[in-house]
Amino acid sequence: MSSMIVLVVAGALTFAVRSVMVQTLGGRSVPQPLTRMFAAAVPAGLAAVIIVGLVTHRGDDVAARATALAVAGVVAARTKRVPLVVAIGMATLWTLWALGV
Amino acid sequence: MTTTSIEHIRSGSAAETTSETWCAARAGVRAMTPFLVGLLPFALAIGVAAGASPLDDLVGWATGPILFSGSAQLSAIEMLGSGVGAVTVVLSLLLLNARLALYGAALAPKLACQPRWFRWLAPYFIVDPVVAVATDESAEGCGARWYRWYYLGAAVSLWLMWVTAITAGVLVGPIVDASWSLDFAAPLCLVAMLTAKLRDRRSRTAGVVAGAVAIAAVAMPPGATTALAMVGGAIAAAAIERSTP
DSSP: OOHHHHHHHHHHHHHHHHHHHHHHHTTSOOOHHHHHHHHTHHHHHHHHHHHHHHHTOOSSOHHHHHHHHHHHHHHHHHHOOHHHHHHHHHHHHHHHHHTTO | OOHHHHHHHHHHHHHHHHHHHHHHHHHHHHHHHHHHHHHHHHHHHHHHHHHHSSSOHHHHHHHHHHHOOHHHHHHHHHHHHTTOOHHHHHHHHHHHTTHHHHHHHHHHHHHTTSOHHHHHHGGGGOSHHHHHHHTOGGGSSSOHHHHHHHHHHHHHHHHHHHHHHHHHHHHHOOSSOGGGOGGGHHHHHHHHHHHHHOOSHHHHHHHHHHHHHHHHTTTSOHHHHHHHHHHHHHHHHHHHHHHOO
């Protein structure tokens, strides 16, 4: 099977995954525990993606990356300014690399 | 009422509607703009990976518009380029994107009152930054039409940046030295999105438990770990809210 066909099949199934809950739940009343669970899905998903990306990183700079993410978290909580979060996070990573962390 | 005055009212109403549409779309673009800057290096890196892969450039590039999901795109380029079997590729990508179903559930109440065409279009754009912006408090309470165009403004601006940057990465190759790790800006953007969501005890519990489950389940395949951690965090948050008087 050509790579493009595999990609199109994967894309169609990915769209199905994305839309299944929107089409299934749309307009229906959902039990309260599930509503509460879905409402917490976004912070849970973001935290999961960040941590999985960190712990599965192939390299010897996991400590530097974890520190940079922590510093970025503090900056984000205090300023809520995304460009500043990114700038300080990157600067922290590069500084720690320079220090051999 | 004369025909002229009715036409005047109709044209006035149409102008107001158009104005509201543009206003909402611009608000969506504005909300997404800071993340566009942070995610640009990651999209460029995907384009560079597609160009450097033994895979046909067109197939590598097409992962952008077809999958529209960074980590899944990188996996697809790597697996297809190294000749991994079709079934394994499709199942691996499904596992990596399984968490998007739960994002769909989070958005379902907001999309329920939208027209059918939008309920089918909106899920195509479901990915972390779009969901983060679309569930922002500032997007609530302005009506279905406003929300629809706000969502489209945010989602389409991300999509355009994403596909353009991937195209540039495929065509031009590495613009910046890879040793700078500029793609680290992507998790930094996610940290900014997450911090904005940690408003109450429920969301903080969700984040902490999801992180703990992700560390505990690190031996599992990355897609499974992410989905499990997300479900674990969401269940913990629902449980703690229920136990709170």
